[in-house]
Every structure is written in C-alpha cells, then in structure tokens.
Amino acid sequence: MKRLIFCVLPGFFILACSPKMYEKTSDGESFETLTQISDSEKPSLYPNGGDLGENLVYVSREEDASYNIYMKEKVLTKAVIQKTAGKNIILNPAYCSANNRIVFQTFDKTNFDIYYIDAAKGKAITQVTNTDDEDEYNPSWSSDGNLIIFERGATPKTYAVINQRTSKAAGGVSVKKNQIWIKDLKTKELKMIGEGSFPKFSADSKNIVFVKYDLDKSRSKETGTIWIMSTEGDSPRQITDVNLGYATNPNWSPDGKNVIFQLTKKNKQDSDIYVVDTNGENLRQYTLNKSSDFAPYWSVDDYIYFSSDRGAKVSKYQIWRFKMKK
Numbered sequence: 001m002k003r004l005i006f007c008v009l010p011g012f013f014i015l016a017c018s019p020k021m022y023e024k025t026s027d028g029e030s031f032e033t034l035t036q037i038s039d040s041e042k043p044s045l046y047p048n049g050g051d052l053g054e055n056l057v058y059v060s061r062e063e064d065a066s067y068n069i070y071m072k073e074k075v076l077t078k079a080v081i082q083k084t085a086g087k088n089i090i091l092n093p094a095y096c097s098a099n100n101r102i103v104f105q106t107f108d109k110t111n112f113d114i115y116y117i118d119a120a121k122g123k124a125i126t127q128v129t130n131t132d133d134e135d136e137y138n139p140s141w142s143s144d145g146n147l148i149i150f151e152r153g154a155t156p157k158t159y160a161v162i163n164q165r166t167s168k169a170a171g172g173v174s175v176k177k178n179q180i181w182i183k184d185l186k187t188k189e190l191k192m193i194g195e196g197s198f199p200k201f202s203a204d205s206k207n208i209v210f211v212k213y214d215l216d217k218s219r220s221k222e223t224g225t226i227w228i229m230s231t232e233g234d235s236p237r238q239i240t241d242v243n244l245g246y247a248t249n250p251n252w253s254p255d256g257k258n259v260i261f262q263l264t265k266k267n268k269q270d271s272d273i274y275v276v277d278t279n280g281e282n283l284r285q286y287t288l289n290k291s292s293d294f295a296p297y298w299s300v301d302d303y304i305y306f307s308s309d310r311g312a313k314v315s316k317y318q319i320w321r322f323k324m325k326k
Contacts, residue, residue, distance in 0.1 A: 022291040024311040030286045031304070031322035036311065037075060038319040045307035045317045049095035050075050051300045055119065057083070057093045057102055058319050069093045069102060071119065075321075083122040092138050095119065099145035103128070105137050114139045114150050128183055136181075138198050142205040146186055149199045149208065153178030156197050157224060157248050175222050176213045182231070193233030197224070198249055202256045206231055209250045209259050217243050224248045226261055228278060239280035254300045262294040273306060286322070
C-alpha cells in the first residue's frame with residue numbers, strides 16, 4: 001500500500017498557531033468588489049462553478065481531517081448543501097452545467113481514482129477510473145459534459161507525497177512526467193494525449209491548458225510552466241516562462257483568449273493570481289496580498305472565484321471572489 005502524506009499547501013494540516021491575521025486587501029491589488037463567499041469554521045477550498053451566481057462547488061476539511069464536497073446553489077446566500085459524506089479524502093471537484101454532475105478525485109483504499117455524482121441527488125456515485133497501482137488527479141469536464149480530462153502519475157505540486165513516481169533530471173533532481181488522459185463517457189474510450197498536469201478544456205473543447213514540469217533557471221529545483229495544446233495532443237506551446245516562478249492551477253477565460261493561474265514567485269512564499277493572454281503576452285497580476293491566493297476559476301460573468309486565507313489566520317482558507325476590471 002502506498003503511504004501518502006497530504007498538505008495541500010504548506011502548513012495546511014498543521015494549522016498555524018500564530019495569532020497573525022492577514023488583511024482582506026492590499027494596496028495595488030487589481031480587482032473590483034471583493035466578496036467572501038464561504039464563511040465556515042471548516043477550511044474551504046478549490047472552488048469550481050459559480051457561473052451567473054449559481055452552483056458553486058468546493059471541498060471543506062472536516063474535523064476528522066477528511067474532505068467532502070459542498071455546494072451553494074445560489075452563491076450569495078448562506079445556504080450550503082453537503083454533497084458527499086463520510087471519512088473521505090475528496091479533492092478538486094468540477095461542476096458541469098450541461099449534465100448537472102460533479103466530477104472529483106477521491107482516495108479509494110490504496111490510490112486516487114476519479115468519480116462523479118449527480119449534483120441534484122448527490123448519492124449516485126459513478127466510478128470513472130479504476131487503477132490499483134496508479135493515481136489519477138484533477139478531473140475536469142468538456143463543456144458538453146461528454147468528456148472528462150484528468151492526469152495520471154505523481155502527486156501534483158499542491159500535495160506532498162512519499163515515494164512519488166518521477167523521472168530523474170540532470171543533477172538528480174526529480175521532475176514529474178504525469179500523463180494527460182481523456183475519458184469519453186458515451187463511447188467509453190480512454191486515451192492518453194500527452195504529458196502534463198492540471199488539464200482543462202477550453203469552452204469550445206478544442207484546446208487544453210495544462211502545467212508542464214521543468215527545471216528552474218539554476219536547474220536545481222522543479223518548477224511549473226503553463227502550456228496549451230489541441231484536444232488531440234497536437235501543437236503544444238508554452239505561454240509562461242520557466243523563470244517567472246512556479247505556475248500551476250490554470251483555468252480558461254470564458255472567451256478562450258486568456259488563462260488565469262496561480263503563481264509562486266521565487267521571492268515570495270505565498271501564491272498569487274495572474275492572467276496571461278493565450279499567446280503568452282500581456283501578463284498581469286491581480287492579487288498581491290501576503291495571504292495564499294490559489295485555485296482560481298473564471299466564471300462566465302467575469303468573476304474570479306479562488307481559495308485564500310486573506311482576512312483570517314494563516315491557513316484558515318475560505319472561498320472568495322472578485323470582479324474582473326474592464
């Protein structure tokens with residue numbers, strides 16, 4: 001049995017004892033109408049959905065250190081519906097309006113597999129992958145709800161793990177070589193289209209944004225860069241530079257012209273949210289709070305939902321959103 005240790009972000013499972021409180025905003029942050037969406041004693045993170053103010057899903061950490069999925073059918077109300085129950089480790093939920101389903105990864109006895117549930121019923125669980133000796137992570141839907149994309153291999157950057165499956169780079173540094181797979185729910189076809197992590201379909205399902213692991217400029221540490229390729233795995237192109245910092249958790253803008261992602265710069269301990277054009281130009285930073293701002297999702301009505309411990313003690317994550325400036 002593989003022995004896993006999860007941390008999601010540094011210090012998450014060992015909640016900080018420091019009384020320090022992060023400010024809600026910092027000078028220079030580039031957004032409008034910042035709103036805290038979740039307000040719970042439970043750490044809440046990894047938002048997805050929320051388009052037009054509806055059907056936002058995320059996970060919360062329970063008192064027994066398990067994780068379950070919660071949903072807000074109306075984003076700005078206090079009502080929250082728990083969609084999974086039990087001593088699970090469920091992470092990275094993704095909502096699809098076309099089929100009203102939530103896909104996610106869960107630790108199933110020995111490894112992570114991909115499942116989905118009906119968002120209305122919440123109990124009809126369907127298993128998508130079933131590999132006893134492989135881990136699958138970060139599932140996401142095509143816009144029509146017929147395809148699920150995910151990665152297989154070593155645990156992605158947002159987790160710590162013992163005995164990662166990696167390939168050795170120059171100087172003995174390990175660089176992950178995860179595979180990107182697509183499952184067609186109608187034909188049951190399963191195919192591998194390339195290497196990478198955190199894959200997401202564009203709105204027209206013609207392209208995929210993903211993270212590729214590489215060595216930094218000193219070739220002494222692993223880093224992440226953002227790439228785009230076709231859904232068939234053709235024409236991969238890099239849109240962030242290896243010297244920018246560790247980029248991960250990319251998501252598309254609704255019009256497919258931009259990519260939003262979290263970035264940890266070399267001179268900064270926490271991550272911030274950035275946007276770049278799909279040609280790799282016009283990089284702009286939206287958050288610069290000393291808090292950790294991560295896992296952004298860009299809604300069709302131009303709100304950015306993200307996880308953050310801003311306005312709270314270190315690692316007390318909640319779901320926030322801001323309005324994109326026009």
